[in-house]
Amino acid sequence: DQQVKQNSPSxxxxxxxxxxxxxxxxxxxxxxxxxxxxxxAEGPTFLISISSIKDKNEDGRFTVFLNKSAKHLSxxxxxxxxxDSAVYFCAAKSSGNTGKLIFGQGTTLxxxx
Amino acid sequence: xxxxxxTPKYLVTQMGNDKSIKCEQNLGHDTMYWYKQDSKKFLKIxxxxxxxxxxxxxxxxxxxxxxxxDKAHLNLHxxxxxxxDSAVYFCASSRRTGRETxxxxxxxxxxxx
Numbered sequence: 031d032q033q034v035k036q037n038s039p040s041x042x043x044x045x046x047x048x049x050x051x052x053x054x055x056x057x058x059x060x061x062x063x064x065x066x067x068x069x070x071a072e073g074p075t076f077l078i079s080i081s082s083i084k085d086k087n088e089d090g091r092f093t094v095f096l097n098k099s100a101k102h103l104s105x106x107x108x109x110x111x112x113x114d115s116a117v118y119f120c121a122a123k124s125s126g127n128t129g130k131l132i133f134g135q136g137t138t139l140x141x142x143x
Numbered sequence: 144x145x146x147x148x149x150t151p152k153y154l155v156t157q158m159g160n161d162k163s164i165k166c167e168q169n170l171g172h173d174t175m176y177w178y179k180q181d182s183k184k185f186l187k188i189x190x191x192x193x194x195x196x197x198x199x200x201x202x203x204x205x206x207x208x209x210x211x212x213d214k215a216h217l218n219l220h221x222x223x224x225x226x227x228d229s230a231v232y233f234c235a236s237s238r239r240t241g242r243e244t245x246x247x248x249x250x251x252x253x254x255x256x
Contacts, residue, residue: 032185062242073147073233073247074186081242119186128199129174129240133186 033057034122036134044142049107051137053120056101060122064131065094065105068117077118078105110141146170147248149234155254156224164219164251166234174198175217176235176245177209186233192217193240224255 035054043049053063061082066074080087080094080103087094093106107114120134147168156162168175176199177189190209191199197209206222217236221228231250237243 066247071249073235073249075247076244079242079244117184121186123242127240128191129176129237129243129245130188130191130199131245132188133178135184 031056032135033060034120034132034134036118036120036137038137039135040138040140042140042142043110045112046109049105049110049114049139049141051105051107051118051120051139053103053105053134054101055103055122057122057124057132058101059124060132061125062123063094063096063103064121064123065092066119066121066133067114068119068136074119107139110139112141112143115139115141145249147234147236147246149232149248149251151251152249153252153254155256157256158224158226160224161220161222162224162253163221164232164234164253166217166219166248168215168234168236168246168248170236170238170246172236172246173214173239174237174243175211175214176237177217177219178233178235178247180231180233180250182230190217190219191240198240226255229253229255 064079065077068074117136121131174193176191192211195211234248235245
């Protein structure tokens with residue numbers, strides 16, 4: 031039972047355009063959401079997060095939107111750059127203090143010059 | 144200086160063997176994790192230690208045994224390796240539990256033949 035789903039395995043966009051990566055979740059107990067970025071042969075690196083009490087969080091070119099009623103979040107990258115080409119993982123954490131993260135299966139983003 | 148390091152990076156071994164993967168973090172963090180990324184690319188939590196105490200133990204075969212000799216190290220020992228254990232294993236650490244950012248190591252690619 032996959033509680034966090036990224037239904038698009040891959041996405042290709044032109045440099046300078048917007049990249050939108052989507053993530054759906056099923057567990058209403060999740061109260062904190064994160065996006066991680068992963069380059070080949072490296073570990074995931076934290077990108078941006080959002081608490082369930084917010085519907086938007088912005089950090090430079092990266093914005094995460096949360097729609098709790100739809101159990102959906104999205105990551106917007108504007109403008110996209112070739113260096114953004116990587117695998118993006120959505121993750122969720124339920125209330126409680128263990129730090130346990132539930133990850134989606136990732137979306138591979140390719141930004142073409 | 145690498146924040147979270149893992150050794151070895153690659154591990155090729157025969158079924159039935161016992162092997163260990165080591166993880167070290169120099170961030171001064173209290174909490175460490177082991178994740179498994181399987182062939183379908185899902186990253187799944189296996190174990191977590193906080194101040195050398197086991198706090199997350201997911202449904203993992205008891206052939207897998209984590210050991211934390213001190214807060215900076217979390218090793219993973221696997222007995223009687225099986226083909227299905229082939230995966231990438233990631234170690235991570237965070238300052239403490241809860242919503243703290245998790246920092247990942249580069250991963251250990253295990254192939255069981």
